[in-house]
Amino acid sequence: MKLKDDELRGSFPPLVTPFRNGNVDYAAFAELLERQIRQGSHGVLVNGTSSEPSSLTVAERNQLVTTAVQQAAGRIPVVAATGSQSLAETIELTRHADGAGASAAMVVTPYYIRPPQRGLVAYYQQVAEHTSKPIMMYHIPGRTAVTVTAETLCRIAETVPHFVGMKHASTDFGLVTDVLKDIGPQFRVFVGLEDLSFPMLCVGACGLMNAVGNVSPGKVAQLYEAVAAGDLGRGRAIHEELWGLNRAIFFDTNPIPMKYVMWRMGVLAENEHRLPLSKPTQDVATRLDDLLRTTPFLASEASRLAA
Numbered sequence: 292m293k294l295k296d297d298e299l300r301g302s303f304p305p306l307v308t309p310f311r312n313g314n315v316d317y318a319a320f321a322e323l324l325e326r327q328i329r330q331g332s333h334g335v336l337v338n339g340t341s342s343e344p345s346s347l348t349v350a351e352r353n354q355l356v357t358t359a360v361q362q363a364a365g366r367i368p369v370v371a372a373t374g375s376q377s378l379a380e381t382i383e384l385t386r387h388a389d390g391a392g393a394s395a396a397m398v399v400t401p402y403y404i405r406p407p408q409r410g411l412v413a414y415y416q417q418v419a420e421h422t423s424k425p426i427m428m429y430h431i432p433g434r435t436a437v438t439v440t441a442e443t444l445c446r447i448a449e450t451v452p453h454f455v456g457m458k459h460a461s462t463d464f465g466l467v468t469d470v471l472k473d474i475g476p477q478f479r480v481f482v483g484l485e486d487l488s489f490p491m492l493c494v495g496a497c498g499l500m501n502a503v504g505n506v507s508p509g510k511v512a513q514l515y516e517a518v519a520a521g522d523l524g525r526g527r528a529i530h531e532e533l534w535g536l537n538r539a540i541f542f543d544t545n546p547i548p549m550k551y552v553m554w555r556m557g558v559l560a561e562n563e564h565r566l567p568l569s570k571p572t573q574d575v576a577t578r579l580d581d582l583l584r585t586t587p588f589l590a591s592e593a594s595r596l597a598a
Contacts, residue, residue, distance in 0.1 A: 292425060292452050292453040292455060293477070294425065294455060294477065294479070298368075299334070299368070299370075299394070299395060299425065299455065299456065299479050299497065299498070300333065300479070300497045300498050300519075301332070301333025301334060301497075301498045301499075301512065301515050301516075301519075302331075302332050302333050302334075302498060302499045302501070302504055302508070302511045302512040302514070302515045303332065303333060303334040303335055303336045303368075303370055303481065303498060303499070303500050303504075304327060304332055304335060304336065304499075304500070304501060304502070304503075304504025304505055304508055304511065305335075305336040305337075305339030305340060305341040305342060305372070305500055305501075305502060305504070305505075306320065306323055306324065306327070306335055306336065306337055306339075306341065306342060306359070306505065307323070307341050307342060307343075307505050307546050307549065307550055307553065307559075308320065308342045308343055308347065308355065309323065309559055309560075309561065309563075310561065310563035310564070310565065311560075311561050311563065312563075313563070313565070315347070315351050315354070315355065316561070317354065317355070317358050319559070319560060319561075320355060320358055320359070321358055321359075321361075321362040323505070323558070324358075324359055324362045324363060325362060326508065326558070327367070327504075327508050328363070328366055328367055330508035330509035330512065331508065331509050331512040331513075332367065332504060332508045332511075332512050333367065333368075333498065333512060333515070334367045334368040334369065334370060334394070335359060335363070335367065335368075335369055335370070336370045336371075336372060336397065336458075336500050337355050337356050337359045337369060337370070337371050337372065337393075338352050338355060338356065338371060338372040338373070338384075339372045339397075339429070339458075339500065340431065340434065340460075340502070340545060340546075341502045341505060341545060341546045341549065342355070342372070343546065343564065343565060343568060344372065346564075346565035346566075346568070347565075349380060349383060349384060352384060353384065353387040353388075353391070356369070356371045356387065356388050356391050356393055357387075357391045359371075359393075360391050360392040360393060368394035368395070369392075369393050369394055370393065370394060370395045370396070370397050370427075371384070371385075371388035371391075371393040371395070371396055371397070372396075372397045372398075372399065372429060373385040373387075373388050373396045373397070373398055374397070374398035374399030374400070374401070374429060375399075375401070376401050376402050376403050376404060377401075378401070378414060378417065378418070381398060381401075381418055382417075382418060382421050385398065385418055385421050385422050385426075386421050386422070388422070388424075389421070389422040389423065389424050393424065394424065394425070395424050395425040395426065395427060395455070396418075396422055396424055396425075396426050396427070397426075397427045397428070397429050397458060398415065398418055398426060398427070398428060398429060399428075399429035399431065399435060400428065400429065400430060400431075400435050400437040400439060401414060401435070401437070402434065402435035402436065402437065403435075403436070405436055405437060406437065408439070408440055408442070408443045411437070411439060411443055411447075412443055412446045412447055412450070415428065415447045415451060415454065416447070416450055416451055419451040419453060419454060422453075423453065424453065425453050425455040425456075426451065426453055426454050426455065427454070427455060427456040427457050427458065427479065427481075428444070428447070428454075428456075428457040428458070429457070429458045429460070429483075430457050430458065430459050430460060430461060430483075431458075431460035431461070431483060432460075432461055433460070433461075434460075438461075438463075439466075440466075441466055441469035441470050441473055444457065444470050444473075444474065445470070445473050445474055448474045448478065455477075455478065455479055456478055456479025456480060456481065456497070457470075457478075457479070457480055457481070458481040458482075458483045458500045459480050459481065459482065459483055459484075459491070459496070460483025460484050461483075461484070462484065462487065464487075464490070464491065464494065467480050467491060467494055467495060467496060468494060468495070471495045476495065479497040479498070480495065480496045480497055481496065481497060481498050481499060481500040482496045482498070482499050482500065482501065483500050483501070485501050485502065485503050485533070485537035485540070485541075486537055486538075488501060488511075488514060488530065488533075488537075489514065489518065489526055489527060489529075489530035492514075492515065492518040492519075492526070493518060493523065493526075498515055499511055499514070499515055502540055502545055502546060502549055503533060503536050503537055503540055503549070505546075505549055505553060505558075506536060506540070506549060506552055506553060506556070506558075506589070507533070507536065507588060507589065507592070510529060510532065510533060510588060511533070513529055514526055514529040514530060514533065517529060532588065535582055535585075535586055536582065536586060536589065539552070539578070539579060539582045540552070542571070542575045542578055542579065543571050543572075543575050544568065546564075546568075547564065547568060547569070547570070547571050547575075548571060548575060548579055550562055550563075550564065551570070551571050551575075551576060551579055552579055552582070552583065552589075555579070555580065555583055556583070556589070556592060
């Protein structure tokens, strides 16, 4: 599958899931997506890690994808994260995303199982049979206990024509260069670790799928655009502006700190999670409040939203 040059590139924040009284608040979710469009995000990712997908039912995950596609209405692409530890569940989620009109599917390596590399190849081959849309891998070893090799990625790309890229949430810079050299520069590698956004873009990543894009969509989009335009000085300056926020959202398990910040800014009406996630401790909340006060671009948006 040959993608257009500008297809699946840019900042695609993995949207959080708003809850109200224990239920998914789909209206609030649609508002979050609209905010992404207003602030210049190039696309969105639905049901990524920041969405708390393991606490959602299949029906809820599917409805979030449908809601996102309907709200986006073709203005920006919607990538649906459709992976699970279960092949059958992954196929069900992927089929729905395809039928709902998602632009692409992103499938996490099946977690807990710790499969061999040959099993991963067969897994992605089989999932790909259930969609004609572009399909990508979500590589996040810290969450899944699965590390993928460049050889495995090449094997999948050789046998699945619409396997077009990956979200790489790992410190392994070498893998990025290996796959771009072995598969080709058309292979899309999205950065999944905030700290490494700027340097990984510089070695060839196509964009960002950063949790902090929930908090400051415009700033993250500007980081991508600066590097894409070759303005590395501007890119580094934005990277440094985002540094405190990048660190702060991992004061606790993602998305606990991020949802708290969004709530304090007025972006979220409720600060709810589903167990086993929970609200931050008072110590973490205090540190996040300090961040909001001392980070100019966050304080400015919080003031604007409160007005």
